[in-house]
Amino acid sequence: MHTKLRRFLALLLLHLHGLSPRATAAGAGDGQFVYNGFAGARVDLDGMAVVEPDGKLMLTNVTSQLKGHAFHPSALRFHGAAKNGTAAARSFSTTFVFGIVSEYVTVSGNGLAFFVAPSKNLSSASPSQFLGLFNAGNNGNASNRVFAVELDTILNPEFRDINSNHVGVDVNGLVSLDAKPAGYFDGTGVFRNLSLFSGEAMQVWVDYDGQAAVVKVTLAPAGNPRPTRPLLSVPLDLSPVVNETAYVGLSSSTGPYRTRHYVLGWSFALDGTAAPPLDYAKLPKMPPRVSSKRGSRALDVALPVDLPLVALALIAGAAFLAWRHRFRYAELREDWETEFGPHRFRYKDLFLATDGFNGKRLLGVGGFGRVYRGVLRDNSNTEVAVKIVMHDATKQGEGMKQFVAEVVSIGRLRHRNVVQLLGYCRRRGELLLVYDYMPNGSLDRWLYSDHDGPRLGWAQRLRVIRGVAAGLLYLHEDWEQVVVHRDVKPSNVLLDAEMNARLGDFGLARLYDRTGGGPQSTHVVGTMGYLAPELAHTRRVTPATDVFAFGSFVLEVACGRRPIDHRDDGPSALLVDRLGLLCAHPLPAARPTMRQVVQYLDGDAELPDPPPAYQSYTVLAMMQNEGFDSYAISYASSATTAGATSSSDLSGGR
Structure with a gap:
């Protein structure tokens, strides 16, 4: 009897894992x-x-x-x-x-x-x-x-x-x-x-x-x-x-x-012969996902066996599936999160919304993590984008509480040119951020040669620039707190069904009271080519650092060239040295505010000429206490040391 039981349980486990001997x-x-x-x-x-x-x-x-x-x-x-x-x-x-x-x-x-x-x-x-x-x-x-x-x-x-x-x-x-x-x-x-x-x-x-x-x-x-x-x-x-x-x-x-x-x-x-085709019928199967069909499969195996063994096997199988179910949907939840109420999503709901984070629902991948398209299975059937990143090891205890508080605060942003951050979830080493779904994807895929569809015309590009400027003006001046995005670039600008530009990806964003002087970071975060030169020695993020990134963004959208152009025949060329738009001025005080930018774009104010003493981004950065070279080296070193899941490269960078 014991031999038959062991044999039956072995067969049951094989079927539970989708294996066949x-x-x-x-x-x-x-x-x-x-x-x-x-x-x-x-x-x-x-x-x-x-x-x-x-x-x-x-x-x-x-x-x-x-x-x-x-x-x-x-x-x-x-x-x-x-x-x-x-x-x-x-x-x-x-x-x-x-x-x-x-x-x-x-x-x-x-x-x-x-x-x-x-x-x-x-x-x-x-x-x-x-x-x-x-x-x-x-x-x-x-x-x-x-x-x-x-x-x-x-x-x-x-x-x-x-x-x-x-x-x-x-x-x-x-x-x-x-x-x-x-x-x-x-x-x-x-x-x-x-x-x-x-x-x-x-x-x-x-x-x-x-x-x-x-x-x-x-x-x-x-x-x-x-x-x-x-x-x-x-x-x-x-x-x-x-x-x-x-x-x-x-x-x-x-x-x-x-x-x-x-x-x-x-x-x-x-010798040029095509590799012999594989016979899919003979290939072993990957371990399947847990599904509700497994109970019936186990029952099919158990029918020919004595009823006591069937009962024992079903109990064992049910316990196993219950354990797998609980493990799969396990969340990391602490008492202080109750104050954030509806902004906390259940992991199970996000898992089901994305069909178990199915690869067919993958929208994009970068250093920031992975983004999946999902449909919330409630009465709303809302389409969402679920971004999954690893917990920053430095954000534990009170640090994580502050970070989640900022996420929830940013979730209160309401503007037609800002992607709505709906909430978050935490599970083991993962942090999940839930956004409104943007059906036309990110702007960068519409700008470069790897996109097979139609290119953006000048009127559309100007509309995109105007939309991002309006979104930044709202973040900097028109909301209850100052929000510094810190990662303005085409891959973080999303297009809705009407091709309206919406600034998204607030994984690096920071906010502070209007009476404060702005947060100071222990290390540079963001994407090279969009980082203001003063960050090399002040480490302080301000609306002016966003304005600099916006300047690089404007040039990139207008020219269809990335802000750092890697060349095989020589050193990289900075886009801001090629055209030197006012927003990308190396001196923070010389950059316009986003309100002025919107006025320039709307024709309500005349765009001033650069001052005669204007010097390029690279030249002026090298004249400062910490030159551009040491700045770039320190950034690369921090990114390498921190690895792909640190906050310094959550933005990915394309």
Whole structure:
């Protein structure tokens, strides 16, 4: 009886986790292989990597600061016929299905990568941000002879990552040659965001054309047709990079957050042949989300078994599901939060509103965190945007109370050019901010070349500038307290259904009484290119610092150029040195107020000429006690030290 009970409970747990005890075979050939699952497959594993009974390859488990690798066991010949007198890298194609499961909605324990390396010995590689491929000493060295495609889920400033949810092409290190936010172009050409660590299965295709010397990377939800337009297309000759014979593999690593990295299937082919298609029917499944259907599945299994065992199993299953339910919706709530009343949302309501923070509802990702579209399942059916960031480690106790008090106070803002902050929620290490949903997204995607839709005309751009100016005037002068936004930039300006501009993202905003002198910050926060030069030595935020950012914003909207233009042929050029708008004057006292700005825009006052002694932002900043160079270095250092979840980079920056 005890044996039957143990066997039944084991089967029940398998069904509760969506597993089935089936094996999957793998085949291999000369320069070609396919693994439809990994049960019984001949792959070499290293570190934490294991093959689970149902055939899932788990590269890393929830243990922090460790790494895992899986290699095709045989070395492959990557150099073929001579090209211009030298051996040329052969074309190749690979595809694999993966899934990343994190216990947090906001952060993951780093990502995973496909790689080509000269050896299977990666014992010197570091975990965490190095993805188990490199270490601090050899990252970027040409002697590594490593090509990789990274699926990265952490923003690391030292690698110049674009956000915490991107795909990049790497050579010999983790500063990507090119990277794009994770997603895909659907059949109509519309870009769809994907959350790499949503727990959902996704498929990657990597194709190298040796003749054209280009790498193409494509991403899509598993089971979807392969998109015709790749996510990345990077000019790259791998001939001087990869060895004549090399190994192909998959690598991942964990950081401080509890994360599992899975691979469900993998195939590869050399010489321009497309990677063999994966048989989705044979692939193991990702652990499913908890759903109400599990009780019926457990009952289906239990019917053939003795009734006492059925009762025991149902009790055990119900207890397990109740524990999972309570754990999933657990919140962090303290007594002092009762005073904030309706501004506090239940985590369960936000979870249901976003379909469990489903990757298909992802609106955007940056250093600030992740934003999901949701519909509150109450009588209102209100559309909302839910932004999830990690708790700032410095905001504990009274500090967190003050921060939440400011969030709730900002929630009382009412203006047609300010996004309504509806409230907040706290859960473990996460802070959730709930905003009105803006259907036309952020302004930056309408300004730059990666947007496929129509561009904004001059009349629309002027209307946007006027709207942001009106919103800042309300924050600075027309509300009961002074609100300094501290992060005015196109990615924080949202467009409603009528294309009206609304200033949003108050994650860095600070407010103070009109009799006060303004808050002082211990370190610079915001986005480089929009930061006023006086912050380098005063550390004091004022309405004038917002005016400077607004000046950079105006120039950016007018010119379609970012405030810091990174050039390959020389040093970065500051947009404010190219045009020098009055708002971006390096002297705070010389900048107009937002009321004057609105008067200029409405034609109620004449815009004055810059004074004859006007000096550029960079020149004057370097004349101050702390020059621009030390300012930029201190900012970069604080961002690197604090990491991607600190307040210094919650704004992301694009």
